[in-house]
Amino acid sequence: xxxxxxxxxxxxxxxxxxxxxxxxxxxxxxxxxxxxxxxxxxxxxxxxxxxxxxxxxxxxxxxxxxxxxxxxxxxxxxxxxxxxxxxxxxxxxxxxxxxxxxxxxxxxxxxxxxxxxxxxxxxxxxxxxxxxxxxxxxxxxxxxxxxxxxxxxxxxxxxxxxxxxxxxxxxxxxxxxxxxxxxxxxxxxxxxxxxxxxxxxxxxxxxxxxxxxxxxxxxxx
Numbered sequence: 001x002x003x004x005x006x007x008x009x010x011x012x013x014x015x016x017x018x019x020x021x022x023x024x025x026x027x028x029x030x031x032x033x034x035x036x037x038x039x040x041x042x043x044x045x046x047x048x049x050x051x052x053x054x055x056x057x058x059x060x061x062x063x064x065x066x067x068x069x070x071x072x073x074x075x076x077x078x079x080x081x082x083x084x085x086x087x088x089x090x091x092x093x094x095x096x097x098x099x100x101x102x103x104x105x106x107x108x109x110x111x112x113x114x115x116x117x118x119x120x121x122x123x124x125x126x127x128x129x130x131x132x133x134x135x136x137x138x139x140x141x142x143x144x145x146x147x148x149x150x151x152x153x154x155x156x157x158x159x160x161x162x163x164x165x166x167x168x169x170x171x172x173x174x175x176x177x178x179x180x181x182x183x184x185x186x187x188x189x190x191x192x193x194x195x196x197x198x199x200x201x202x203x204x205x206x207x208x209x210x211x212x213x214x215x216x217x218x219x220x221x
Contacts, residue, residue, distance in 0.1 A: 055085035055094075062094045066101030074101050075110060082117065092118045092127040099134070112138060119151065129160035136167050145175040162191030166202055173209070182211045189213045 058081040065073035078098040085091045095118040103111035115138075118131035132151045139148035148171045156164040169184035185206045190213075192199040206212050 055081060055088045055090040058085065059090050059094045059097075062098050062101075066097055069101070069105060071102055071105040071107050071110075074098050074105075075107075078114060086121070087123060089124040089127060092121055092124055092131075096127065096130060096134075099131075108138075125157040126159060129157045129164070132156070133160065133163060133167055136171065140167075140170060140174055143174075145171045148174075162188050162193070162196070163198070165191055166198075166205075169202075169205065173205075178209055182206065182209055185209070186211070186213060 058077055061077040062074060062081060065077055075098070078094055081091050081094045095114045099111045099114035099118075102108075102114060112135065115131045115135050119128055119135055122128055136148040136151040139145070139151065148167070152164060152168050152171060165184050165188035169181045169188060172178075172181035172184055185202050189199055189202045189206070192202065203213060
């Protein structure tokens with residue numbers, strides 16, 4: 001009986017050897033890939049955490065320099081933030097904040113450059129949308145509706161679609177395209193939703209153009 005058991009064990013061992021000889025390398029490489037992916041993911045999360053912490057120090061410097069109305073200091077802090085942590089959302093927030101400070105300091109060219117940098121990044125779609133909307137607004141303030149159209153072209157983060165449509169309406173109205181402006185404002189009115197206070201301003205714009213949203217969509221005044 002013992003002899004039979006030994007033979008069975010030997011047969012099983014031979015089968016295992018045959019299996020491993022045929023598939024061993026494949027299994028080994030597969031496990032290596034899996035474990036490497038896990039290690040990379042953990043390392044990426046750690047790197048992201050470290051990046052965010054380090055970037056926040058420079059963001060604080062941007063914030064302090066803007067509060068102090070020190071344009072040169074703001075520019076230096078933003079440059080460091082962009083160069084060292086340009087892939088983080090904090091860097092994009094810093095660019096928006098710096099743009100505001102630089103604009104208020106009278107350095108419009110550098111303010112626009114900061115916004116354009118943020119608009120060119122898609123790490124955070126919401127921050128990218130804010131940058132594009134601000135650039136469109138600045139273009140219209142400068143009487144350049146065609147430049148505004150460039151920043152309003154293409155899809156927006158869903159949370160900002162209503163504001164983008166409203167800004168598009170402003171652009172068409174500035175260019176004298178009244179029919180297009182009405183359509184854009186109507187779209188903005190629908191997208192903004194009844195609970196949004198800004199929707200009332202869109203209604204005022206529509207009324208100024210001799211139009212109004214459907215009765216079921218009008219805000220309660």
